[in-house]
Amino acid sequence: MLVTPTLAKVRAKIHQFIYGPVGERIILGLIILNSIVLGLETSPAAVTWAGGLITGLDKLFLGLFVLEMVLKIASDPRVFFRNGWDIFDLIIIALSVFPYQGHLSMLRALRIARVLRLVSVAPRLRVVVESIIKSLPSLGWVSALLAVIFYIFAVLGTTVFGQVFPDWFGSIPASLYTLFQILTLESWSMGIARPVLAEFPHAYLFFVPFIFLSSFVILNVFIAIIVNYLSQVSNQVEKTKDQPPNEIVVAIERLTTEILALKKQVEK
Amino acid sequence: MLVTPTLAKVRAKIHQFIYGPVGERIILGLIILNSIVLGLETSPAAVTWAGGLITGLDKLFLGLFVLEMVLKIASDPRVFFRNGWDIFDLIIIALSVFPYQGHLSMLRALRIARVLRLVSVAPRLRVVVESIIKSLPSLGWVSALLAVIFYIFAVLGTTVFGQVFPDWFGSIPASLYTLFQILTLESWSMGIARPVLAEFPHAYLFFVPFIFLSSFVILNVFIAIIVNYLSQVSNQVEKTKDQPPNEIVVAIERLTTEILALKKQVEK
């Protein structure tokens, strides 16, 4: 298909409008309205009273979002597919359009993920999310260590306690879930450890070291994030601080030049 | 009404007294005494023994506070209505004077808010509250992100679990309250998640990501506050640190002047 100059112009106009401030504000408004409608859908009273309207509005909003996606892609596909947030929007809309049926019908509830588009549309929220995502890599290896600890204790728990306490330690996934609960310290003792201790008197050798190890690693995760943020802040401080010494070096260099000139004059 | 010079003088005197150290101490004393009386009112023994006295004292204190407000406003309304803490006091006193009746009578308990005036009267407490309030804006966008997460999970929870667990997920407000409970990690697993998992085996896909996401955002809230405080502290440190380089610059400038003078002398 040949792109005639006129078509190119139309596409540029669309691009400018839909990514521009007016377009952004319209989309933001639609997302907020859609979020409210999706909320109303959970209220039996609202559904009895105006169920048709709510379903209709939801379909209308979805249609508008599909249109938005089509326009955004059509106006400049290269920009669209290079922008992480645009792809994020596309996935969310695609998830909403997908015809869930049979026992996937419960997944229709994922439509609410559309509210997440608030993040991709509001620049400030985008900054917050991006800064959180940036802090994730510093967690990498500490998380790997936590995973190793979880796996070891899950296998240990399943082997030793599995047959007596199938609900908590019946399989590795069940043990992993129970360990996650213990990590959050929720009912770890009265709910889990004391009943287990009644059967296995040495089980405190399982629970207490796990809490120590996992809390300590989690603490290191927190510190990694804090140090990461602080070093960013302190780097910015450093940059402003570097200026005065540089000025001094420049001043001294100027001084050296003067002295060398003086030397030459004396030599004459 | 013409403000005669004498009236203006009286007003200035009142102003000086009621905002001065003696006035402040009297008001502080009244607030503390009133707080004790309001506490005594909750004790059936004290009420049986001296109920009339307690009620009378409380009315007397309220009368004195109303008088304080009237004097403060009358002496200089412009000062009064520009001072946030004065308006805060006025609202608290107004809430106490309001004649609650019928099923609003329970709101009479809000009289205890008068204890809050301790904060507006004690300068040091005011500083603490002001510094806490100042740290709030840094929470703005992270809180907005938390609100988005809460709303999405509340709608999801209400849609999926609402009919089977109406107490916890029956409506969006009920779900929001349950999610707040889960955020505080209180009985999230033994109390909420395990019963839900017995009905919905995949519900861990709801609870575990929610805990991860919300904890992570809350962690960022904490870090935002800590970094905010630390950067204030480090700014103060920077200011004192800039001085030594300046001294160096001054020393070098003096040196340059000397060399230029020397150069001139040599040129002669």
Add this chain to the structure above:
Amino acid sequence: MLVTPTLAKVRAKIHQFIYGPVGERIILGLIILNSIVLGLETSPAAVTWAGGLITGLDKLFLGLFVLEMVLKIASDPRVFFRNGWDIFDLIIIALSVFPYQGHLSMLRALRIARVLRLVSVAPRLRVVVESIIKSLPSLGWVSALLAVIFYIFAVLGTTVFGQVFPDWFGSIPASLYTLFQILTLESWSMGIARPVLAEFPHAYLFFVPFIFLSSFVILNVFIAIIVNYLSQVSNQVEKTKDQPPNEIVVAIERLTTEILALKKQVEK
């Protein structure tokens, strides 16, 4: 009583010995042995087997500690009563000697406080405790704010919920204890708030704001301590950092002297 030179010498010798390294080590050993004996006393098996020996040893240790106190006071009362840790030791020993009888007999259990003397004897532990105590003043006003919040919510809770839930909110002390439990987030929702909400549907206006306010103030307490520590650390860093600029200033001053000398020579 005249203090003869010989007595003064004896007192100095005793002082030197009991505060010296050998004396300290002996006392440390006695405290550790006494701690073990006090622990054994809680074991019915140990008491049946060697009850007389344990009681005897405990009395012997107490006698030795009383002797230590007497010697320390006698050797130099002025040093003793000016040293906070010595007075701390004296109070602990006095509490152990006091003849508890009747329904005070339970207080005999306080003898275990003698283990605390480990802190006053081990120099490193003393440093840790002193640095913790030094960080307390920074908590002052934030704690006062927390106290105001606690008092307001305790009176409010007692007034509104007191009659229906006497165990939790029956009196101000009961409410304060319940609020402390809520502050630690222990069973606040499933244990306390949900039962209360069943009777008072608007009670979430009591619990959720209390958790927000108290958590926020507690967070500020933590930050106050962290910032306090960090500013101490950063002060030390500052001191070492000031040195290099000073060296530079000295170097520049030396340079200036040279140039002035040069100038004089040229002037000749």
Add this chain to the structure above:
Amino acid sequence: MLVTPTLAKVRAKIHQFIYGPVGERIILGLIILNSIVLGLETSPAAVTWAGGLITGLDKLFLGLFVLEMVLKIASDPRVFFRNGWDIFDLIIIALSVFPYQGHLSMLRALRIARVLRLVSVAPRLRVVVESIIKSLPSLGWVSALLAVIFYIFAVLGTTVFGQVFPDWFGSIPASLYTLFQILTLESWSMGIARPVLAEFPHAYLFFVPFIFLSSFVILNVFIAIIVNYLSQVSNQVEKTKDQPPNEIVVAIERLTTEILALKKQVEK
């Protein structure tokens, strides 16, 4: 036994291979495969379906690890026994080879500790663990203080509550476990303190101070770690910051040399 040049060469080759990148990757692969096999062993379905294969594979992996140890020791025992991580590996493999029988058979579950070798093989994980271990000494004395607090409250709790609540405070180990649970704030009030308070109305004098003291000490543990990390970071920052002043010093020294040269010339 004489080490002929050929044998020495073979040993060097083996050493190079088994500690080299290829050897490391093979071992890493074996550990991961072994971890999966150990996980499968906990699944009754997998054991019914392929129990013989799983047991066989596990034995094979263990054999390979024993071979790895033998080769590593044989190729250069001095390197092996000086490397903490190599000794760590040896202990883990030794624990797996040990023939647990009778009522030690449960300890066979410790084979899963082999997953820990992931840490000793992956360099990045090793760095994380080493940095965590390095931060431990800063906890030393604060932990000693916590131990003193735990011991005092354990003896106190056992003496006072032991006979009425034998499950929680029946012996010093039981009290220590209960205090650890209270330290984590798990069910401390609804689960432990309120039942105890029903029997001992003054027991809040035990629980509330314990929570205050232990939380405060734990907070100091956290701060010790954070300050420790931050001072490491700030030390690195200091080092980079020292450079510019050094440049200045060098520049000034060059300047001084020039001026001294100038002086000599003028003196001529």
